[in-house]
Amino acid sequence: MDIHAFRQSDPEYLLSLLLRYRILRIPLGLTFSAADLARDIPDVHIGAFDGDRILATLTLTASGSGAIQMRQVAVDDTLQGQGIGKAIALYAEEYAKKEGYTLIHCHARVVAAPFYTALGYETIGDEFVEVGIAHYHMQKKLGAIL
Numbered sequence: 001m002d003i004h005a006f007r008q009s010d011p012e013y014l015l016s017l018l019l020r021y022r023i024l025r026i027p028l029g030l031t032f033s034a035a036d037l038a039r040d041i042p043d044v045h046i047g048a049f050d051g052d053r054i055l056a057t058l059t060l061t062a063s064g065s066g067a068i069q070m071r072q073v074a075v076d077d078t079l080q081g082q083g084i085g086k087a088i089a090l091y092a093e094e095y096a097k098k099e100g101y102t103l104i105h106c107h108a109r110v111v112a113a114p115f116y117t118a119l120g121y122e123t124i125g126d127e128f129v130e131v132g133i134a135h136y137h138m139q140k141k142l143g144a145i146l
């Protein structure tokens with residue numbers, strides 16, 4: 001498995017968008033709006049690949065004051081529960097640390113919150129609704145690079 005970062009203008013982006021659409025949007029009866037796609041342009045995208053096949057993806061969005069948001073975390077549904085989500089999230093944390101970020105946070109779907117808890121994220125505040133489903137705001141401090 002190869003995990004690497006890419007940009008919206010790179011060929012990997014289309015693969016990641018298709019995976020995000022299949023895993024995160026179709027089950028909710030949603031699609032991507034033009035604003036959703038525009039939001040991806042300045043972001044860093046990370047993917048796990050087996051050759052040309054994308055296994056998992058996530059997106060990192062700078063959110064000010066040394067913080068970065070991890071969003072659009074999606075693992076191929078035939079490969080979930082095998083450690084790929086953890087591997088890509090840890091890669092994203094290391095990437096963010098190297099870029100100088102001190103805090104990583106996310107809007108975690110309640111059903112996915114145990115995944116973030118297993119990675120050391122803490123829940124901040126109350127449950128809220130986004131894209132029609134319950135979420136928690138979760139965050140993790142990024143330690144210094146040794």
Ligand SMILES: CC(C)(COP(=O)(O)OP(=O)(O)OC[C@H]1O[C@@H](n2cnc3c(N)ncnc32)[C@H](O)[C@@H]1OP(=O)(O)O)[C@@H](O)C(=O)NCCC(=O)NCCS
Binds near residue numbers: 024073083085107118
């Ligand atoms: C949530 C998701 C990203 C997790 O990725 P994954 O590859 O399935 O998870 P992993 O196998 O890497 O699990 C990592 C750890 O989280 C735990 N975990 C993952 N999903 C969990 C769940 N639903 N409930 C409890 N624990 C969970 C695992 O037990 C594992 O713990 P360990 O390190 O102590 O063994 C993936 O299942 C997914 O894409 N789900 C559908 C889309 C989604 O909900 N995305 C997140 C939106 S916020």
